[in-house]
Amino acid sequence: MWRHAAARRSAQIRRLLSTSAPSAGAVRGPCIVHKRGTDILHDPWYNKDTAFPLTERDRLGLRGLLPPRVMSFEQQYERFINSYHSLEHNTQGEPDSVVSLAKWRILNRLHDRNETLYYRVLIDNIKDFAPIIYTPTVGLVCENYSGLFRRPRGMYFSAKDKGEMMSMIYNWPAEKVDMIVVTDGSRILGLGDLGVQGIGIPIGKLDVYVAAAGINPQKVLPIMLDVGTNNEELLEDKLYLGLRQPRLEGEEYLAVVDEFMEAVHARWPKAIVQFEDFQMKWAFETLQRYRSRFCMFNDDVQGTAGVALAGLLGAVRAQGRPLADFTKQKIVVVGAGSAGIGVLNMAKHAMLRMPGTHKIGELGEGHNQFWVLDKDGLITKSRKDLDPAVARFARGYGPEEVEDLHEGASLVEVKVKPHVLLGLSGVGGIFNEEVLKAMKESDSPCPAIFAMSNPTTKAECTPEDVFKHVGENAVFASGSPFSNVTLSNGRKGYANQANNMYLFPGIGLGALLSGARHISDGMLHAAAECLASYITDDAIRKGILFPSISSIRHITARVGAAVARAAVDEDLAEGCSDLDPRDLRSMSESDTVDYVARKMWYPVYSPLVNDK
């Protein structure tokens, strides 16, 4: 009996793994379309522009609506890339912001017109285009969103929609939604409260979901919860497109988010909801409130933490030390907000899980390898009204403390010779020459500087500053992309990008494919460990802490598989349409990676068939 079930299961797995992986040469089965003529040309999901073959033009009532020449997909692709390069050429010498916005516009226009071509160019050129559709240009787009607005994308729920959300959610045209990214616009990157203009962030994150995790673009939904803004400039701006009222607070605020979550869950009970760029108090409160009821996570708190942990473990390996030495690293964290505290929690947890740690007196609460600063300087136990989440990391005045450390000490006063200096402060340039020169005294042979704040203008320092002032033995990572630096001996100084884009697509995809009931710490740790182990020792020795963004789809397949397997291990997996959790349980690690990769959507034109 058992043998039959096992045989059936392995046949099922073979079937799942034998469906061909979507790829560049893939031919899709026909797609039924309930439209004709210009309605098709105006629908970016179906539109092929000049690539409609003549038979389809006849079938769909398109004859005469397009120029006669039929172009191939490859010709269209080349044409777009050429026009992008001409734009680069023609804008040479213009300010960076002008060039970036021009690039964003040309990509956005393609997105609005032809999604297949848009996502293909995005996937193939992710390293070049991520800085435009995502950080840092997306920050500029959000700052100027009301002026740039041409047509809506995603959904907007405002404080005025209270009581209506359950019916509004049915206004979204897609039957099925798998992935939602929602913001309230209260902390957009390091740019502060941008109100409704923050919608650019969910749009950019979901583009990364499509490109990196192969989520079908028809099943993603960017959402803005407009509960007002406290940004005076926006409130006075005549063009501002959001509610012109101060932000809701307290129970009023939570009632809006509650209603939104209930509405989403009622229509799409299996959709994953990613909270993004909420100010700290709401980031933690909503995570606590919803994480065991819904399949959701907070990317700034949890995704960032995993990426930072992978970087911190890479920094240990760069020193030629065993990973278990992570527990002895001295880490200065500048910024005690949602991201900083998320990183500290995960790093502390990882230290406690290191092999052998139980011998060091259970490391425990007394063990504190962290020095944490916020806008008021070093956080110590004597700080008034300390948030309990931060209090765990406050320095005491025990005998182990360095004498001249005091409450509110400035960064240069915290002379603890740290192995790592990590910034999540949102303050550009705060790692100045004096701070960086002090890192020469680090106890590490290759001090690590992580300037993780976004966008580029908010990075705590640049890689040039680091290799110049700390030394060429330093390792560097930043949240926004920088170019590598040529060192004095002609070697490369690597400007790694430590951005949560390495993890959130895999967290969402793994949760979705496993049908996880919720997203546990174990699943998040699995994601971080998978990313940390992706990099080889050889690469680490060169100062490479994170893989190239060009491999993001491959990385995401691995991370997604690790997350799905962790969900299975914790009995959180309920499976999805074609996969029973028992199938997932019996898959080997590499079969799981194959399965996840095969489930990724890939943009190719499907033959269109009209149903009338």
Ligand SMILES: NC(=O)c1ccc[n+]([C@@H]2O[C@H](COP(=O)([O-])OP(=O)(O)OC[C@H]3O[C@@H](n4cnc5c(N)ncnc54)[C@H](O)[C@@H]3O)[C@@H](O)[C@H]2O)c1
């Ligand atoms: N690289 C990534 O993947 C990633 C992920 C999440 C957040 N971030 C970036 O991190 C930054 C912070 O995000 P957050 O959500 O934690 O914001 P937050 O507003 O919750 O926290 C900011 C923290 O920085 C502190 N701070 C402000 N000025 C300071 C100063 N002069 N010196 C020391 N500390 C100072 C604040 O007191 C606060 O503790 C943003 O720029 C964001 O873009 C990057």
Ligand SMILES: O=C(O)C[C@H](O)C(=O)O
């Ligand atoms: O959006 C990013 O680039 C990373 C992160 O989520 C942030 O808030 O800065």
Ligand SMILES: [Mg+2]
């Ligand atoms: Mg964010």
